[in-house]
Amino acid sequence: MNQANLDPKPNLDPTTNLDRRDFLTKSSVGLAGLAIAPGMLLFDLAHGRAQDEAVSNKVRWGMLIDNNKCESGCNDCVTACNTENGLSGGIKPTDSQWIRKVQLKDTHSGHISSLPMMCQHCEEPPCVDVCPTQASFKRADGIVLVDKHICIGCRYCVMACPYQARSFVHEVLTDQKTEVPRGKGTVESCTLCVQRVDKGENTACADACSKAGHNAILFGNLNDPDSDIAKRIRAVTSTQIRADLGLNTGVRYEGI
Amino acid sequence: MKMGIRLTAILFSVLIASAVYAADKPQTPPLDVGKGGQCVEEPKLMRKIHMNLLKHQRDETVHKGIRGQKYSLAECVECHASKKTNSVLGNNEAFCQGCHVYAAVKLDCFECHTSKRKVTAEASK
Amino acid sequence: MSSNSFSRYETRYFYALVALGALLVFLGYLGMHTMEEHGHIVTGMNNQIVWGIPHVFAIFMIVAASGVLNIGSIGTVFGKTPYKARAPLSGLMAIALLSGGLAVLMLDLGRPDRLIVAATHFNPTSVFAWNIFLYSGFFTLAALYLWTMMEKRMNVWSKPVGFTMFAWRVILTSGTGLIFAFLVVRQAYASALLPPMFIVLSFAWGLAVFLIVQAAMYSWNNKVLDPAILKRMKNLLGIFVISSLYLVAAYHLTNLYFAKQTGFEHFILRDGGIYPMIFWAGYVLLGSFLPLALIYLPGLGNTKTVVAASLLVILGSFALLYVFIIGGQAYPLSIFPGYEVSSSFGDGQIGKYVPSLPEILLGFGGLAIAFLITIISTRVLNSLPHDVAAVAAKNDD
Numbered sequence: 001m002n003q004a005n006l007d008p009k010p011n012l013d014p015t016t017n018l019d020r021r022d023f024l025t026k027s028s029v030g031l032a033g034l035a036i037a038p039g040m041l042l043f044d045l046a047h048g049r050a051q052d053e054a055v056s057n058k059v060r061w062g063m064l065i066d067n068n069k070c071e072s073g074c075n076d077c078v079t080a081c082n083t084e085n086g087l088s089g090g091i092k093p094t095d096s097q098w099i100r101k102v103q104l105k106d107t108h109s110g111h112i113s114s115l116p117m118m119c120q121h122c123e124e125p126p127c128v129d130v131c132p133t134q135a136s137f138k139r140a141d142g143i144v145l146v147d148k149h150i151c152i153g154c155r156y157c158v159m160a161c162p163y164q165a166r167s168f169v170h171e172v173l174t175d176q177k178t179e180v181p182r183g184k185g186t187v188e189s190c191t192l193c194v195q196r197v198d199k200g201e202n203t204a205c206a207d208a209c210s211k212a213g214h215n216a217i218l219f220g221n222l223n224d225p226d227s228d229i230a231k232r233i234r235a236v237t238s239t240q241i242r243a244d245l246g247l248n249t250g251v252r253y254e255g256i
Numbered sequence: 257m258k259m260g261i262r263l264t265a266i267l268f269s270v271l272i273a274s275a276v277y278a279a280d281k282p283q284t285p286p287l288d289v290g291k292g293g294q295c296v297e298e299p300k301l302m303r304k305i306h307m308n309l310l311k312h313q314r315d316e317t318v319h320k321g322i323r324g325q326k327y328s329l330a331e332c333v334e335c336h337a338s339k340k341t342n343s344v345l346g347n348n349e350a351f352c353q354g355c356h357v358y359a360a361v362k363l364d365c366f367e368c369h370t371s372k373r374k375v376t377a378e379a380s381k
Numbered sequence: 382m383s384s385n386s387f388s389r390y391e392t393r394y395f396y397a398l399v400a401l402g403a404l405l406v407f408l409g410y411l412g413m414h415t416m417e418e419h420g421h422i423v424t425g426m427n428n429q430i431v432w433g434i435p436h437v438f439a440i441f442m443i444v445a446a447s448g449v450l451n452i453g454s455i456g457t458v459f460g461k462t463p464y465k466a467r468a469p470l471s472g473l474m475a476i477a478l479l480s481g482g483l484a485v486l487m488l489d490l491g492r493p494d495r496l497i498v499a500a501t502h503f504n505p506t507s508v509f510a511w512n513i514f515l516y517s518g519f520f521t522l523a524a525l526y527l528w529t530m531m532e533k534r535m536n537v538w539s540k541p542v543g544f545t546m547f548a549w550r551v552i553l554t555s556g557t558g559l560i561f562a563f564l565v566v567r568q569a570y571a572s573a574l575l576p577p578m579f580i581v582l583s584f585a586w587g588l589a590v591f592l593i594v595q596a597a598m599y600s601w602n603n604k605v606l607d608p609a610i611l612k613r614m615k616n617l618l619g620i621f622v623i624s625s626l627y628l629v630a631a632y633h634l635t636n637l638y639f640a641k642q643t644g645f646e647h648f649i650l651r652d653g654g655i656y657p658m659i660f661w662a663g664y665v666l667l668g669s670f671l672p673l674a675l676i677y678l679p680g681l682g683n684t685k686t687v688v689a690a691s692l693l694v695i696l697g698s699f700a701l702l703y704v705f706i707i708g709g710q711a712y713p714l715s716i717f718p719g720y721e722v723s724s725s726f727g728d729g730q731i732g733k734y735v736p737s738l739p740e741i742l743l744g745f746g747g748l749a750i751a752f753l754i755t756i757i758s759t760r761v762l763n764s765l766p767h768d769v770a771a772v773a774a775k776n777d778d
Contacts, residue, residue, distance in 0.1 A: 051324045052324070052325065055320055093428055094427045097428075097726045101724060102716075102717070102722050102724040104720040107721055117726075128504075131504055132499060132502075132503070132512075132513070134503075140320075141321070148368050150502055151491070151495075152492045152499050153490045155431035159564055159567065160564055163714075164714055164728065168421065168428060168431055168491060170422040171421075172419065176368065176369065176370040177370065178333075178369075179330075181370070182368055185417075185492040186368070186491055186492065198323055241716060241717065245566065
C-alpha cells in the first residue's frame with residue numbers, strides 16, 4: 001500500500017525552513033558550549049550527536065546528586081521540571097510528579113536531610129521487564145522512556161517501579177508543551193529532559209539547582225571518562241538507592 | 257433469474273465506476289490550511305499516507321532520538337494551525353479536525369500532542 | 382437423553398433474568414464510559430493505588446474461571462464419574478467467567494481503545510503479554526473441550542483435550558500468581574508461594590461458584606441433586622477452603638519471619654485499620670471458618686447450607702483479594718531502608734483508596750456478563766448434569 005517515494009526532497013519553502021533552524025541550533029549550541037559556568041555541563045562538540053543520527057550506547061546519561069548540598073526547604077528542581085515539561089505542579093494523589101523532594105530522617109540518629117527523587121534510569125529497569133507492549137523501554141543511551149503511542153495504560157510498570165517514579169495520567173490534558181507530549185490514560189515519568197538532552201543541553205532540574213547556587217545535581221555522560229560526572233564519581237563515594245536490587249541505576253547519590 | 261443477474265451486474269459496474277470516479281476527486285470539506293504554501297508532499301499523497309509517514313517518524317524520534325526530520329508532527333501543526341486560533345482543532349474547518357470529522361476517523365494524536373503551534377515572539381512577527 | 386432433561390426454565394423467568402443481567406451490563410457500560418471519557422480521576426484510584434476494585438472483580442473471575450474448569454478435569458483427567466457428567470457445565474461457566482473477568486480488566490485500562498496494540502506488540506518478559514496467549518488458548522481449549530464432550534463422535538478426544546486443558550490451566554493460574562510474584566520490590570507480593578496459592582484458591586472459588594449455579598439449575602428445573610454427590614462436592618469444597626487457608630497462613634507466617642517485612646505484615650494483620658478487619662472478619666471468619674462449619678458440622682449437609690457456604694467462600698475471596706491487591710499497594714515502598722521518609726508523593730505514607738461508583742458498576746458489569754453467558758448458554762445447550770445414579774424428581778407442589 002505505502003509505495004510512496006519517501007526520499008527527502010530539498011524543502012524550498014521559506015516558512016518551514018529547517019535548514020535555517022538547524023544552523024541556528026548548531027551555532028547556538030556551539031556558543032553555549034563555550035560558556036563556562038560553575039556546575040554547567042560542558043557540551044563536547046567533538047562527541048556531539050547530530051539530530052539526524054540515532055542514539056547509541058556509546059553514551060550513557062546519568063546524574064549524580066549530592067545530598068549534602070541539597071537544601072531542605074528548596075523545591076527549585078521540582079518547579080523547573082514542572083515548567084519544562086508542562087506538569088500542573090499539583091500534589092493531589094492523582095497529579096503527576098516526575099520529580100519530588102523526599103525528606104529523610106535517620107531513625108537512629110535523628111539527622112534530617114532531603115533529596116530529589118525521580119526515575120533512576122536503571123540499566124535493568126523492572127518497568128521495562130513488565131510492560132506488555134514494550135511501551136516502557138530503555139533508549140540506547142540509557143534514558144528510560146514511555147512510548148505513549150503504544151502504552152495501553154495497564155499500570156503494571158507503576159506497580160513494578162522500586163522508586164515509585166511513575167505517574168499515571170488520570171485526567172484529560174490540554175495545552176501540552178510541544179516537545180513533551182503527554183495524555184490521559186498513559187503512564188509517564190522523568191525523561192531526563194530528553195528533549196533538551198537531544199539538543200545538547202542540561203536537564204532542567206540540574207540547571208535550576210545550579211541557578212539556585214546549590215549545585216547538588218550534576219548531569220552528564222557516565223561513559224565519557226572525561227565528563228564532570230564521571231570524574232566526580234571516581235573521586236567521591238556515591239551509592240545507588242536500593243543498590244541491593246542490582247538494577248545499576250543511572251542516577252547516583254552522594255552523602256547518604 | 258437472468259434479469260436478476262443482469263440487474264446485479266449493471267448495479268455492480270455502476271458502483272465500481274462511481275467509486276473509481278470518486279477516488280480521483282476526493283470531496284474535502286472547506287479547510288483552514290493555516291499558513292498554507294508547499295507541503296512536504298503532494299496533498300493527494302498526504303491524504304492517503306500521512307499516518308504511515310507519521311507512524312514511521314514517531315518510532316525514529318521516540319526510540320532513536322532522531323529529531324527535526326521532514327515528517328515531524330510538530331512541523332505539521334506549525335504550518336497547518338489556523339492563523340486565527342493557532343490550533344489544528346477547535347471547529348470543523350480546522351485543518352486536522354475538518355477532514356477527520358468528515359471521514360469519521362478518530363484523531364488520536366492530540367490526546368497527547370498539543371494541537372497548537374508554538375507562539376513565540378519571532379513567529380508572531 | 383430425551384429433551385425432557387434439557388433445562389426448562391419458565392420462559393418468563395428466563396427473560397426476566399436475562400433482562401436483569403442486561404441491565405447490570407448496561408450499568409457497567411455506563412461506569413466504563415465515564416472512566417474512559419473523563420479518565421481515572423472519576424475513580425478512587427491514584428498514583429499510589431493504581432489497581433483498584435475492578436482488579437479485585439477481574440482477578441476473582443479469572444481465577445474462578447480456571448477453578449470451575451477443575452470440576453470437569455476431576456472427571457476427565459482423574460476419572461471420577463459424577464464429575465464427568467458436570468464437565469460440560471464447568472466448561473461453559475469457565476468461558477463465561479473468563480469473559481467477564483477479561484472484560485473488566487480490559488475496560489479498566491487507561492487506553493482500552495488500544496487493545497489491538499496489546500494484541501500485536503509483545504514483550505517476552507512480561508506476564509501480561511504471556512497472558513494474551515494463555516487466555517486465548519484457554520478459550521480455544523475450553524471450546525474444544527466442550528465440543529469433545531457434546532458431540533458423540535468427538536468423545537474419544539475428550540481425555541487428551543482434558544489433559545491439555547488441565548496443564549494449560551495450571552500454567553495460566555500460576556501466571557496469575559506470577560503477575561504479583563515478579564513484583565520483587567513490593568513487600569506484599571515478592572513471594573514464590575503466590576503461584577501455588579492462586580492455584581488452590583482457584584479450586585476453592587471455582588467450586589463455590591459451580592455449586593451455586595448447579596443448585597440454581599437443579600432448583601429451577603424441578604430436579605433434586607443426588608445427596609451423595611452433593612456431599613462429595615461439599616466435602617471437596619471443605620478441603621479446598623482448608624488448603625487455601627493453609628497457603629495464606631504460610632505466606633503471612635513466612636513474611637512475618639523476615640525482619641524487613643514485619644512492618645508490612647503488622648499493617649495487614651493488625652495495625653492497618655480497614656485491611657486487618659477485612660482480612661480477619663471477611664476472609665478468615667466469614668470466608669473460611671463459617672463455611673467450614675456449615676460444611677462439616679453434622680446435620681448440616683443440605684443444599685441450602687452448601688449454597689450458603691459457597692456464597693460465604695466467594696465473599697471471603699473478595700475480602701482476600703481486596704486486602705491483597707489494595708492493601709498491598711497501600712503500604713509504602715521501602716525505598717530508603719533505615720530512614721523515616723515523607724514527600725509530596727506519598728512516600729512513607731499509607732495510600733488512601735475509596736472505591737467509587739463507576740468502578741463498582743464496572744466490576745458488577747463483569748459479573749453480569751458472566752451471568753448472562755452462563756444463563757443463555759445453559760438454556761441453549763445441553764448442560765444440566767445427567768447423573769447415572771437415581772435422580773428423584775421433586776414432587777409437584
